[in-house]
Amino acid sequence: MSVRDGAATMATNAGGGGGGGGTASPNDQDGRSYLLQIYPRLAAQSTTCCNLRVQKDATAASVISDAATALGLDPGRMYVLAEVKECGGEEWVLEAGDLPAQRFLLWPRKAQEQHPQSLGFYFLLQERNHDGSIHYVHLPPVTKEQQAQRLAARGFLPPPQDDFADLCNLPVLNEDSILNNLRTRFYKKKIYTYAGSILIAINPFKFLPIYNPKYVKMYENHQLGKLEPHIFAIADVAYYAMLRKKVNQCIVISGESGSGKTQSTNFLIHCLTALSQKGYASGVERTILGAGPVLEAFGNAKTAHNNNSSRFGKFIQVNYLESGVVRGAVVEKYLLEKSRLVSREKNERNYHVFYYLLLGASEEERREFKLLPPEEYFYLKQQNFKIEDEEDLRHDFERLQQAMEMVGFLSATKKQIFSVLSAILYLGNVTYRRKSTGRDEGLDVGPPEVLATLSDLLKVKEELLVEALTKRKTVTVNDKLILPYSHSEAITARDSMAKSLYSALFDWIVLRINHALLNKKDMEESIPCLSIGVLDIFGFEDFETNSFEQFCINYANEQLQYYFNHHIFNLEQEEYQAEGITWHNIDYTDNVGCIHLISKKPTGLLYLLDEESNFPHATDETLLAKFKAAAPGEQILCPHTGHGACLRHSTLCRESQISNQGFPGKEHRPHASRHCGVVAE
Numbered sequence: 170m171s172v173r174d175g176a177a178t179m180a181t182n183a184g185g186g187g188g189g190g191g192t193a194s195p196n197d198q199d200g201r202s203y204l205l206q207i208y209p210r211l212a213a214q215s216t217t218c219c220n221l222r223v224q225k226d227a228t229a230a231s232v233i234s235d236a237a238t239a240l241g242l243d244p245g246r247m248y249v250l251a252e253v254k255e256c257g258g259e260e261w262v263l264e265a266g267d268l269p270a271q272r273f274l275l276w277p278r279k280a281q282e283q284h285p286q287s288l289g290f291y292f293l294l295q296e297r298n299h300d301g302s303i304h305y306v307h308l309p310p311v312t313k314e315q316q317a318q319r320l321a322a323r324g325f326l327p328p329p330q331d332d333f334a335d336l337c338n339l340p341v342l343n344e345d346s347i348l349n350n351l352r353t354r355f356y357k358k359k360i361y362t363y364a365g366s367i368l369i370a371i372n373p374f375k376f377l378p379i380y381n382p383k384y385v386k387m388y389e390n391h392q393l394g395k396l397e398p399h400i401f402a403i404a405d406v407a408y409y410a411m412l413r414k415k416v417n418q419c420i421v422i423s424g425e426s427g428s429g430k431t432q433s434t435n436f437l438i439h440c441l442t443a444l445s446q447k448g449y450a451s452g453v454e455r456t457i458l459g460a461g462p463v464l465e466a467f468g469n470a471k472t473a474h475n476n477n478s479s480r481f482g483k484f485i486q487v488n489y490l491e492s493g494v495v496r497g498a499v500v501e502k503y504l505l506e507k508s509r510l511v512s513r514e515k516n517e518r519n520y521h522v523f524y525y526l527l528l529g530a531s532e533e534e535r536r537e538f539k540l541l542p543p544e545e546y547f548y549l550k551q552q553n554f555k556i557e558d559e560e561d562l563r564h565d566f567e568r569l570q571q572a573m574e575m576v577g578f579l580s581a582t583k584k585q586i587f588s589v590l591s592a593i594l595y596l597g598n599v600t601y602r603r604k605s606t607g608r609d610e611g612l613d614v615g616p617p618e619v620l621a622t623l624s625d626l627l628k629v630k631e632e633l634l635v636e637a638l639t640k641r642k643t644v645t646v647n648d649k650l651i652l653p654y655s656h657s658e659a660i661t662a663r664d665s666m667a668k669s670l671y672s673a674l675f676d677w678i679v680l681r682i683n684h685a686l687l688n689k690k691d692m693e694e695s696i697p698c699l700s701i702g703v704l705d706i707f708g709f710e711d712f713e714t715n716s717f718e719q720f721c722i723n724y725a726n727e728q729l730q731y732y733f734n735h736h737i738f739n740l741e742q743e744e745y746q747a748e749g750i751t752w753h754n755i756d757y758t759d760n761v762g763c764i765h766l767i768s769k770k771p772t773g774l775l776y777l778l779d780e781e782s783n784f785p786h787a788t789d790e791t792l793l794a795k796f797k798a799a800a801p802g803e804q805i806l807c808p809h810t811g812h813g814a815c816l817r818h819s820t821l822c823r824e825s826q827i828s829n830q831g832f833p834g835k836e837h838r839p840h841a842s843r844h845c846g847v848v849a850e
């Protein structure tokens with residue numbers, strides 16, 4: 170036996186012996202000797218391990234000698250003994266004089282009494298190379314499951330975690346670690362992660378079997394964070410907080426287009442109604458179920474980011490009796506994107522309902538509503554848009570009709586609605602020509618058959634219609650003037666009429682849905698009610714051409730961001746201070762400057778825009794001049810680039826934080842990932 174480099178090394182005249190299998194189970198403890206199991210990790214390995222009874226004071230050198238003899242190893246070679254503790258990734262090569270039995274006694278009890286290797290504790294016998302270095306042999310790695318079993322079995326220190334269910338537990342908190350954590354979890358099909366009481370959801374774009382009733386039950390009445398993050402946990406917390414504190418709750422969902430906000434809203438509403446069904450069903454869920462497809466048909470459209478994008482914001486409030494039974498619901502809508510009616514980006518579509526009607530209507534309905542093929546409507550045929558899903562659209566029209574009945578639209582009402590839709594499409598086919606005769610400056614409007622059809626569908630006299638489409642009324646101090654539109658003004662007036670008609674129709678549909686959702690008794694008697702609201706508004710948007718709608722949407726999102734900041738940073742920190750908790754305030758990017766720039770009285774952009782709109786001769790240039798005069802040199806610092814930047818820049822940067830970090834599964838979309846956050850209040 171020789172000792173080199175301080176490590177216990179031995180060459181032995183081994184003979185016979187043979188250890189057999191078995192694992193390093195200590196014991197058969199006689200007070201002074203211990204049973205060690207030693208695993209050879211050798212180039213020419215013939216046996217798996219040997220059991221050695223050793224004295225407490227036996228040195229590593231003597232243990233190596235005995236093990237090599239027992240294993241029948243080549244006596245001309247040199248060996249070392251290493252202690253392995255997998256949980257910490259440790260593999261210690263023992264010195265010749267080290268005492269293996271002593272080390273063994275430091276292992277957790279379970280590892281001494283049970284199958285130690287399965288718990289990640291064992292001794293290894295390794296061969297030395299001629300240069301003294303250790304000859305490492307590749308062994309199959311221990312699987313995560315094996316590792317987890319071992320750890321759970323011994324209730325011991327967890328290994329370094331590779332993902333965290335709550336971002337607050339990340340050992341290092343920065344943008345990279347957050348994104349890595351979300352990505353690691355996403356690859357493991359864990360699409361939900363908490364950041365305290367906020368739930369982050371990453372759109373999987375595929376079905377995951379995690380929304381069935383078993384999950385509603387599983388998450389019922391559990392403290393947030395006890396179980397794996399889930400959207401049902403958020404609904405559950407809101408529901409039980411409402412019942413316990415007798416305070417209304419609100420769940421705010423935000424995220425960019427296509428991130429899954431509406432889907433999340435649906436999961437929440439499903440869970441919120443399921444939780445409350447104690448004995449007798451209220452029928453509200455059925456009405457909500459019907460309301461969904463109706464709102465979707467009229468308020469959703471195919472966009473570049475999402476084939477079924479909600480083009481309006483909504484707040485759904487589910488009302489409960491104090492006992493927790495669902496009582497009714499109310500839908501409030503915000504900012505329908507009206508510009509979509511008359512123009513849109515390439516390869517985007519108008520609202521679903523137009524295509525449903527045109528492709529799904531029966532022959533009789535086609536005659537009744539005077540429907541044309543889709544490509545004959547100016548409002549639909551822009552950008553040579555092709556319809557390739559005719560079958561689906563036909564089916565969707567049937568589905569819509571059914572849903573309308575579920576929310577109480579009678580046949581006559583449906584006909585009125587379809588007539589208005591048809592009229593809106595005909596409005597786009599109205600054309601103008603400058604009058605060619607006499608000194609009249611006005612416009613000829615036509616074609617006559619379109620005007621006649623419009624008058625018929627809208628039940629408005631043709632003269633009145635022509636008047637509204639060609640002239641405007643101006644009221645001055647002394648007089649009432651009727652002036653003809655210029656050609657471009659007339660086109661704008663025609664499109665405005667279409668937009669206003671659709672918007673009014675949508676408002677009216679929402680009103681009707683609310684009538685169906687409200688419990689009639691609530692309107693007659695005053696019964697104390699509690700509620701949970703779910704806010705689903707569109708996220709930040711940035712298109713090639715951004716319109717006033719994008720400005721308003723992004724402003725609404727800035728407000729939402731402000732709300733998040735206020736609640737997550739400000740109020741939380743104030744509470745810590747009030748409770749005397751030692752706390753270093755966290756610096757965060759406050760967007761209040763951006764909000765003031767847009768909406769602070771009296772110089773906010775919105776006020777200036779209002780003011781300028783009252784001037785008859787206002788133009789884009791006069792508005793811009795007004796902006797510049799009111800806020801000379803005013804800039805917002807972009808939180809990410811640090812540049813002095815415009816409003817648009819600041820919103821874009823926030824949006825880009827996560828969207829380009831490479832989540833898989835949706836190659837056809839321009840943004841690599843879509844995520845949304847859900848906050849329960």
Ligand SMILES: Nc1ncnc2c1ncn2[C@@H]1O[C@H](COP(=O)(O)OP(=O)(O)OP(=O)(O)O)[C@@H](O)[C@H]1O
Pocket residue numbers: 372373374375376377424425426427428429430431432433474475477478479480706707708845
């Ligand atoms: N949890 C989920 N599981 C499976 N698929 C999902 C999930 N969430 C979203 N999706 C898929 O992503 C699509 C887009 O989601 P959704 O319409 O909810 O996005 P959104 O954020 O509301 O978009 P927009 O703001 O444009 O309305 C859905 O049609 C659905 O196919």
